[in-house]
Amino acid sequence: MKINLDQFDKAFENRVRLQIMSVLAVNASYDFNALKDLLQVTDGNLASHLKGLEKEEYISVNKSFIGRKPNTQYAITKKGKDAFKKHLQALEKLIKQQK
Amino acid sequence: MEEKDVYRELSSIRDLMERSTKFISLSGLSGVLAGIYALLGARFGFRAMENLEDLDPNRPDVKDAVVFLTLIALAVFILSFVTCYWLSMRKAKKRGENVWNPVSRRLLGAVGVPMITGGLFIAVLLMQQQYFAIAAACLIFYGLALVVASQYTFSEVKWLGFAEILLGLLALNNPGYSVIFWAIGFGILHIIYGTFMHFKYER
Numbered sequence: 001m002k003i004n005l006d007q008f009d010k011a012f013e014n015r016v017r018l019q020i021m022s023v024l025a026v027n028a029s030y031d032f033n034a035l036k037d038l039l040q041v042t043d044g045n046l047a048s049h050l051k052g053l054e055k056e057e058y059i060s061v062n063k064s065f066i067g068r069k070p071n072t073q074y075a076i077t078k079k080g081k082d083a084f085k086k087h088l089q090a091l092e093k094l095i096k097q098q099k
Numbered sequence: 100m101e102e103k104d105v106y107r108e109l110s111s112i113r114d115l116m117e118r119s120t121k122f123i124s125l126s127g128l129s130g131v132l133a134g135i136y137a138l139l140g141a142r143f144g145f146r147a148m149e150n151l152e153d154l155d156p157n158r159p160d161v162k163d164a165v166v167f168l169t170l171i172a173l174a175v176f177i178l179s180f181v182t183c184y185w186l187s188m189r190k191a192k193k194r195g196e197n198v199w200n201p202v203s204r205r206l207l208g209a210v211g212v213p214m215i216t217g218g219l220f221i222a223v224l225l226m227q228q229q230y231f232a233i234a235a236a237c238l239i240f241y242g243l244a245l246v247v248a249s250q251y252t253f254s255e256v257k258w259l260g261f262a263e264i265l266l267g268l269l270a271l272n273n274p275g276y277s278v279i280f281w282a283i284g285f286g287i288l289h290i291i292y293g294t295f296m297h298f299k300y301e302r
Contacts, residue, residue: 015108022112023119030119030201037197038119088112094105 009087011056016041016049021084024059024076032072050074058083122202122252124191125183127301130293132186133179137285140175144168144278156228165230172237175285206251213244234277238267238284253300259292 012018019039023030030038036046053059058080062073076084117123147164155161184198191198217240224233245260263284270280 015111018108018112019115022115026116026120027201034197034201037200038115040195088109091105091109095102095109098102 009083011053011058011083012087014049014052016045017053018087020046020049020053020074021058021076021080024074025081025084029062029073029075032074035074053080056080056083120202120251122200122206123300124187124194124196124198124203125252125296126186126190127293127295127297127299129179129183129186130289130296132182132293133175134286134289134291134293136175136178136182137289138282138287140171141278141282141286144171148278156230165225169225202251206248209247209251210244213240213247216240217244231274231277232271234281235267235271235274237281238263238270241284242267253296255292255296255299259288262288 012021016039020035023035023038032046032050035050036043039046050059050061054061056079057077060075060077062075064071064073144167147167151161151164153161156165187203188198217236220240221233221236224230224236242260242263242265245256245263247260249255249257249260266280266284266288270277270284273280
């Protein structure tokens with residue numbers, strides 16, 4: 001059965017993006033390498049999706065150095081949290097309607 | 100999007116939320132091994148104390164026994180820690196994850212506070228020759244560490260922590276039997292807990 005996608009956030013259409021948001025929703029911040037390990041995606045793939053979410057202002061980026069290694073931390077923004085919540089509610093509503 | 104896709108999506112979200120906040124590479128087997136080390140240690144400890152006539156801290160044989168018991172406890176701790184680290188690393192690798200991740204760092208940071216405080220507390224007890232409270236302090240601070248740890252790993256760890264704290268308080272109230280309480284807390288409880296976790300999560 002096909003489902004109406006009107007209420008879905010276009011930014012979350014991609015699976016990796018939704019996964020990134022799931023992790024950031026329950027963690028104060030997460031670094032790039034840890035996200036890569038967790039989601040098991042390539043550097044380039046992860047970077048491009050993070051950039052996309054950053055452009056939507058759903059996540060904020062904090063770059064720093066630990067010793068000589070660059071360390072990039074990502075955190076969810078208020079806007080991102082609201083959007084993610086709305087998306088989850090839409091998913092839940094779909095399931096309820098079908099019962 | 101199909102209906103089953105929605106379910107898959109939701110369960111993948113839940114799974115990621117859990118995996119990114121809980122360290123689940125802890126192995127039940129490391130609990131069992133830690134328990135065995137502790138029981139062996141307690142056996143040697145008993146033997147060292149058997150020959151003592153009384154616990155006057157000024158007697159040289161009592162001092163020797165205290166040093167010996169301290170070394171045994173340290174050996175049990177280090178061996179258990181190394182085993183736990185090694186088995187966790189193996190389990191994480193099998194799942195294609197890194198054992199050193201934000202969650203394990205948080206876990207260690209949180210556990211470090213009660214563990215280091217407890218270590219210093221016991222060092223002071225040793226210096227003050229208040230030997231009767233040492234086994235109780237080991238159990239209580241370790242129990243507190245476990246209760247804190249349960250926020251970052253399997254929630255069952257919390258119950259092990261409460262049991263250790265209870266045993267520690269009993270040991271404090273019955274100093275003559277404190278080695279027995281120590282052996283139950285670090286030996287038998289670990290074996291029971293590790294076996295339970297192994298069958299619940301690793302089969």
